[in-house]
Amino acid sequence: MERGWLHGEGFLFCLILHLLLQGSADIFTINCSGFDQHGVDPAAFQAVFDRKAFRPVINYSIPTQVNISFTLSAILEVDAQLQLMTSFLWLNLIWYNPFIRWNPKECGGISKLSIATENLWLPDIFINEFMDVDQTPTGLMAYVTSEGHTRYDKPMKVTSICNLDIFYFPFDEQNCTLSFTSFLYTVETMVLGLEKDVQEISNISQNLIQNKGEWILLDIRQTMMKMAVDDSYYDQITFYVAIRRRPFLxxxxxxxxxxxxxxxxxxxxxxxxxxxxxxxxxxxxxxxxxxxxxxxxxxxxxxxxxxxxxxxxxxxxxxxxxxxxxxxxxxxxxxxxxxxxxxxxxxxxxxxxxxxxxxxxxxxxxxxxxxxxxxxxxxxxxxxxxxxxxxxxxxxxxxxxxxxxxxxxxxxxxxxxxxxxxxxxxxxxxxxxxxxxxxxxxxxxxxxxxxxxxxx
The missing domain is CATH 1.20.58 (Methane Monooxygenase Hydroxylase; Chain G, domain 1)
Incomplete structure (x- = not known):
């Protein structure tokens, strides 16, 4: 009788453990049934929206990796007196959010959705050389995939400080820097990477640049380093933008x-x-x-x-x-x-x-x-x-x-x-x-x- 009770207790323990493990495997999976017929249900993402104030990780000892790339689409002005360069670029940020996952087969093949950025956690990436107020428009959208990858494209008009050497004016070439880093998260909580190869970034920018004015984009190079502030270290990616003046005028x-x-x-x-x-x-x-x-x-x-x-x-x-x-x-x-x-x-x-x-x-x-x-x-x-x-x-x-x-x-x-x-x-x-x-x-x-x- 005692042996049978022990046998039944062991079976019940195994059953409960199995159910818990099964539940933990699907605890972050969004139920997207009916999305293909009735549209996206906001209630399915409410748990994700409630977590936007916190860094989206399960284990806080693991840093979040944010991949960066950008497309320089215009060089608007280079002010030699103030030592400033004004440019327009599209900043691309990609990171992983483990709380956003769903099965595309259960959602009619939907593998990517656009969500308002005000409902998501966003990395605090800024440019060290930025010398103006951020005029990024509000109400932007971010794309999330069924695997939890989030892509945020941010248009920016950047007025950055640039050390200009005008001795060879008007045949001068300038080398301005754009340094991307976080002002809050150290290397223990956030690491930066490249979403595209720097040569690909340079080629795309040269092909898509819309301003055919005074300056020509020659090349873009990059280096990765750690910036020390007091006793903390921050990941930083520095891009070197080489431009040349058109001297014909x-x-x-x-x-x-x-x-x-x-x-x-x-x-x-x-x-x-x-x-x-x-x-x-x-x-x-x-x-x-x-x-x-x-x-x-x-x-x-x-x-x-x-x-x-x-x-x-x-x-x-x-x-x-x-x-x-x-x-x-x-x-x-x-x-x-x-x-x-x-x-x-x-x-x-x-x-x-x-x-x-x-x-x-x-x-x-x-x-x-x-x-x-x-x-x-x-x-x-x-x-x-x-x-x-x-x-x-x-x-x-x-x-x-x-x-x-x-x-x-x-x-x-x-x-x-x-x-x-x-x-x-x-x-x-x-x-x-x-x-x-x-x-x-x-x-x-x-x-x-x-x-x-x-x-x-």
């Missing part, structure tokens, strides 16, 4: 007009140095260049010193130096027609060194020349130019002497004076030639630099 509006003005200023060297129209022409160009810089100032970055600003400063300096050189030569040519100053010995040696061998031998002055274009003559016993000025006897002195040689001496002194004038004229032409070659070198260097920066 700035080349047309800035570099081409500046290059034209410099080229016209270089062509002004073909005007004779003694021309009265050369200085006013250069002054007009200089004034026009200053007006051009004032009008184009809005296109230049407000902060930093880009390379194009250095180029404009060099162009302006060359034009100012060219105008000063023209004024100096005009004054010098006017002075030598009245009384040519003595030429320093070092300048005379430099002039002889810079001129060609043919021009070193001076020929006789041509008839009809008036002092500006006289070619000097090589006379026997010619002294150094700096010893000539102030030793020429005047006509009255020659008449008082009454010597037959006075006329010949006066002619020699006049020839030496014309020789000195011709030396100063050659010096003015040498200065023009050197400055013109400097213009050509600057223009060639500028064009080469633009081509190299644009092609790379």
């Amino acid at each position: 700035y080349v047309i509006n800035l570099l081409v007009p500046s290059g034209f003005l410099i080229a016209i200023d270089a062509l002004s060297f073909f005007l004779p140095p003694e021309s009265e129209n050369r200085a006013p022409f250069k002054m007009t160009l200089l004034l026009g260049y200053n007006v051009f810089l004032l009008m184009m100032n809005d296109l230049l970055p407000d902060t930093g010193t880009p390379l194009i600003s250095v180029y404009f400063a060099l162009c302006l300096s060359l034009m100012v130096f060219s105008l000063l050189e023209t004024v100096f030569i005009t004054y010098l040519l006017h002075l030598v027609t009245i009384q040519p100053p003595p030429m320093p010995r070092w300048l005379y040696s430099l002039l002889l060194h810079c001129t060609s061998p043919r021009e070193r031998y001076l020929t006789a002055p041509q008839k009809g020349n008036k002092g500006l274009r006289l070619t000097p003559i090589q006379l026997p016993g010619l002294k150094e130019p700096m010893e000539l000025v102030g030793k020429v006897p005047g006509p009255q002195e020659a008449e008082l002497n009454g010597c037959p040689e006075s006329t010949r001496g006066q002619q020699e002194d006049e020839a030496q004076k014309q020789h000195l004038v011709s030396l100063w004229v050659q010096f003015s032409y040498m200065m023009d030639t050197l400055l013109f070659r400097l213009y050509l070198l600057f223009m060639a260097t500028s064009i080469t630099t633009i081509i190299v920066l644009w092609s790379t």
